[in-house]
Amino acid sequence: MTPEETEKLENAVATGMPQAVEELKRLVAIPSVAFPGHPEEPVLAAAALTEELLRSTGLPHVRQIPIEGSYPAIFAEAPAPPGAPTVLLYAHYDVQPPGDPALWRTPPFEPTLRDGELYGRGAADDKSGVLAHVLALRAFEGRFPVGIKVIIEGQEEYAGERLEEFVEKHPDLVRADAIVVADVGNPAVGDPAVTTSLRGLAAFTVEVRTLREAVHSGQFGGAAPDALATLIRMLSALHDENGDVQVPGLPRGVFLGEAPAEETFREFAGVLDGVALPGSGSVADRVWASYSITVTGLDVPTVREAVNAVHAVARARVTVRVPPGGDPVTAGDDVVEHLQRAAPWGAQVSVTDRVHGTGFLSDTGGRARAALNAAMTRAFGREPRDIGSGGSIPLVATLVRQFPAAEILLFGAEDDGSAVHAPNERLNVEELRRVATAEALFLAGYGTA
Template structure:
């Protein structure tokens, strides 16, 4: 583990932000470093590009009769942001039991968990191993479908370990069995063909920004549930998760009530959610006394794991258009969509994973969880390799704060994740022996 941690810190010092406004040479450097780490473990390695950021594919052939396991992670990271860090984002720093820095958890720890599992077997695991480390997960994996199409034969496998999720809590491992899908749109409300004096015409003429606010207010009912008709919902897993847990994990401010109805896990894992993530509006310090002609907002809608993103988009579009305030023109443009994921987490591969978790966590029983966020590439893998069992695992915990300031990795949990993956490869190798 000391060597694994040292390599994790070196990899995390590379500011491999895949957003195009950042220096993409760092993403190239990160891909090359990942390739070198895999080559050092005896894998044959190539860096591939299909119109996007570099991805790394490494391969060790399977012993005769053994299955092949695909290990996924991504080496790109989110921007660090301008405020809120207590340490330097790209200088990994230990405070207590946690290592702080951008990417130390999401998802360079996932990369290093794969490397650690290979090292635990001396570079000769009892199964075939293909490692696929993507370089643009944080910007939507746009070229992933082309990579899967053109390099799919290199990625063919019997089981997939996608190390980009989290555990239930520190000390309790988890398999992620459901992920919500997502739809992202830009809605535009037009009230005027040009701006006019708010004193002269206010009271008789609507403005685009106020009309937009009224339209956005129709997206939730009084309880805070999404009010778009026709969207799927179901009950989530029955795990103990209290309002106290929610407040501690989310940072919900004192006096602010949770929204929605049903269990908290149902609200976050299997019911739709709607968030206004951006608005085009005059800034407060530069605002004129003007009726703004047009209001624009970006909405992020999370949908049931089995909901069709296209169906959900059409339902949202119909709702917004039918609720246009005061006859204003409303346009709804689809910016991005991604399918959810729901696993039938039964069978020998899942049994092997749960047994590996129990061993690594010294007898603690793993739980099956959902995740409210969306990881569209999981659905892409499920479609490409329908015969493969998909294990969504990860290194994060409720206090990791991925994407936010002070992202961190719990070092004790990281060691257990590495041990669990090494044990999983061993158990999958024995499955191959049993079948032979």
């Protein structure tokens, strides 16, 4: 690329930013929670808006693809110029549930721009990925230097494997030489990074039953087995006193790259003063290279609805993060068996709604990665570094299996302070511009490399 071509792309992205921010607000305002029990209409509305946005980029072919048992994916493509490679762009339009509205400083689905940051559920994860792709593609005014394929998923957050099954049945639809996954981010705003490892995932719901029905805690408490107390004892058996996972078969790992400083991690995680970080090893060892187990939900009466009763049944949703190379099915089995062994008083334990996703470890060389390094260096003013992620993106492992020769590149507009999956999620707007600029420069550079 000539300096003039580079500057033209940078200016095109910058000029398109005001429109893109307004479009991101429209998308964030849609409560597209694809979890069971939430309404379908907002998810389908987000799909329709995503389709509209992709049509605005100049891609000649855009359509919704039905995904069995899930919400539609939005697919778009443009053929590659003669001799040019093809790039697949991925993101997702569904979001996590907002949680307790009282914990949000602004309503989760009323996007609010404040001091250069856009607040709202999904502003970062992962509707920023959708808009990063849209911004980058618009910069080419319909004349793309590489073949383009785009697939935007509609149920990534619920940890299902529905799109993965679709890709396995229709690999040619998404076949590409390089794959950009815009569902991660940088350690901090302005600190460019490429994510080279992801943890896998195993999740399930565990139910404990001890009585036919709840009974009076005064009349029966002390001898009647409490299902909630039983479940608490079982869950507490998952970690030792230091906070390390103590399930047999789930050892601690070591991350060989640069680890974030503990002080930085504490700040971004919002750890309160005087509260220690659980577990052993560096922060990177714990969140990028080791197993972790989190109780993400409990089905028991709330404090407000509490009655003086011994509970007959209690449920918990348990999520296991699995380091790259680990088997999520085996890890989930190990945790389930550990919980069953820890159940006191002969309580009845059942497990349902199991889902799995495999981790990812990438190569750091290749033509596409070299083009991305150059693009991010230009957009951010410094070279990107390799980092890991404790999160999981189920589709990535499927893409690795289906297309072993493709280079998979993970970067995006989120950062560790974006509060994804938490109250007060936010996106730094300038980071969106830098990432979209980097993506546009990557597509141009990769096409001419």
